[in-house]
Amino acid sequence: MARNRGLYFAEVPTGVPVAGQHLRIKEEVFNLSAPPPTGGFTGQTLYASFDPYLRHLLVAPDKSRDGFTALPVGSIIPNTVLLRVLKSDTSSFKHGDVVVGFASIQEYNAIDSSQLGGFAKVHNPLNLDVIVFLGALAGExxxxxxxxxxxxxxxxxxxxxxxxxxxxxxxxxxxxxxxxxxxxxxxxxxxxxxxxxxxxxxxxxxxxxxxxxxxxxxxxxxxxxxxxxxxxxxxxxxxxxxxxxxxxxxxxxxxxxxxxxxxxxxxLSVFDENMGGKYREEHQANVALWIGDQSLKVVMSETRGIANAARGLVELFEGRNVGKAVLSFDVVD
CATH class of the missing domain: 3.40.50.720 (NAD(P)-binding Rossmann-like Domain)
Structure with a gap:
């Protein structure tokens, strides 16, 4: 067992929150020997971001506004964090990976499969201090x-x-x-x-x-x-x-x-001269290269034969195609 200290919302403030009154540290325990959540992972928190928008969460339920939902009193405050993966039950991440995503501001986090989509591995080929991935290199x-x-x-x-x-x-x-x-x-x-x-x-x-x-x-x-x-x-x-x-x-x-x-x-219209016309050659060269090395995947939805053309077009309008919709013709040599 390890102690797991977290920043929690203790009381609704009326002005600037006061440390020790409205915001406090809560200590719980975390079982480091337990397996990770099914389809998820457990991680040790390296850094957590502090952002001004968090003030919108520290309000009474009837004061929620601007698209933010009030955080329940007693909750650990969540935000963007950098975690080092300790145990993993997903092929997305392995032990030792540093990942960025949204989780509780506490020393350890157990991330289940429903939260997994909100995390991405930090790519750091220059071996920078990972703290910059919550600041200057925080991805949009x-x-x-x-x-x-x-x-x-x-x-x-x-x-x-x-x-x-x-x-x-x-x-x-x-x-x-x-x-x-x-x-x-x-x-x-x-x-x-x-x-x-x-x-x-x-x-x-x-x-x-x-x-x-x-x-x-x-x-x-x-x-x-x-x-x-x-x-x-x-x-x-x-x-x-x-x-x-x-x-x-x-x-x-x-x-x-x-x-x-x-x-x-x-x-945006690709037919604008300063869009499709300006970038066509660069687009063709780069995208062809990336498709060739399989770093970029292409999914096509093919309707075969002119006899089925009307059905194929209607399926596009109905959203039944998967990927780029095309019609293929029966070519006779």
Whole structure:
């Protein structure tokens, strides 16, 4: 057994919290000889981030606002932490790995399978002091909707190459499995069966920095609520509304947050000369190389034969494709 001291929320403050009154240290015990949670891991905390937004959690339940939910009095305060893995029951991490994610601010943490998607291994080839991965090298968080499609799968994987944490949404269990297992996204959820706002708060309790919008509708609304100050929205499509009459389309109700959070919301078209035209050669060379070395995965959804073309296109509109949808022709030599 080892002592496990944690920072807990003892009492609701009315102004600046007072150490020893509103915020205290609670000591419990942690069984170091116990196996890790099934599908998860146990870790020793190396560093925990302190961020201004935590003040929004230290309020009475009826004072929750700005998209934050009040932390129950008596709870260990959670935030982004760096953990060294002690025991693992997942192929994602092994003993000795340093990982970053969201957990309790305490000396030891047991991370179960439901929390696993919120953690990523720290890549540190220059052997820097890992503390910088909670500061100068803290990766931003990107959420991409329709993430298993032609655009979404590329956006997510390219963001992962840039060391961003990536959360993706898709419309079936199989698609979300591909996001996790094939594309190695840090979090994935089925927007048809889960509340996007709840899922984003689960995978990124500290908020997201970028939303790559292929969907519009309620996922856009959820993303606006979860974006941090100075977040960015890249509007590439609004597939959830394409088949809905204009007078029945989803009305976004929280656009006022764009002002308060100083968000940037910009449309993107690959046909713009300063986008597709400017970067086409670089894109073709790099992506071909990465596909060739298998560091970038491509999933295709093929409809065979012109006779099935109408069905294939409708399946795309219905979201039944998995990956980039294409039609293959019967070629006669």
């Amino acid at each position: 968080v990107l959420f991409v909707s329709a993430a298993s499609g032609a655009v979404g799968q590329m956006v997510g994987q390219l963001a992962k190459r840039e060391r961003l944490r990536v959360i993706g949404s898709a419309g079936t269990y199989e698609k979300t499995r591909i996001l996790r297992d094939v594309f190695q996204f840090d979090g994935a959820f089925n927007y048809r069966t889960a509340d996007p706002g709840v899922e984003l708060r689960r995978f990124a309790p500290e908020g997201i920095d970028i939303y790559y919008d292929n969907s519009g509708g309620r996922q856009l609304e959820a993303a606006i609520s979860c974006l941090r100050d100075h977040g960015r929205i890249i509007a590439c499509g609004y597939a959830s509304q394409y088949n809905v009459p204009e007078d029945q389309q989803y009305g976004i109700r929280n656009t006022g947050q764009i002002i308060g959070k100083r968000l940037t919301w910009r449309g």
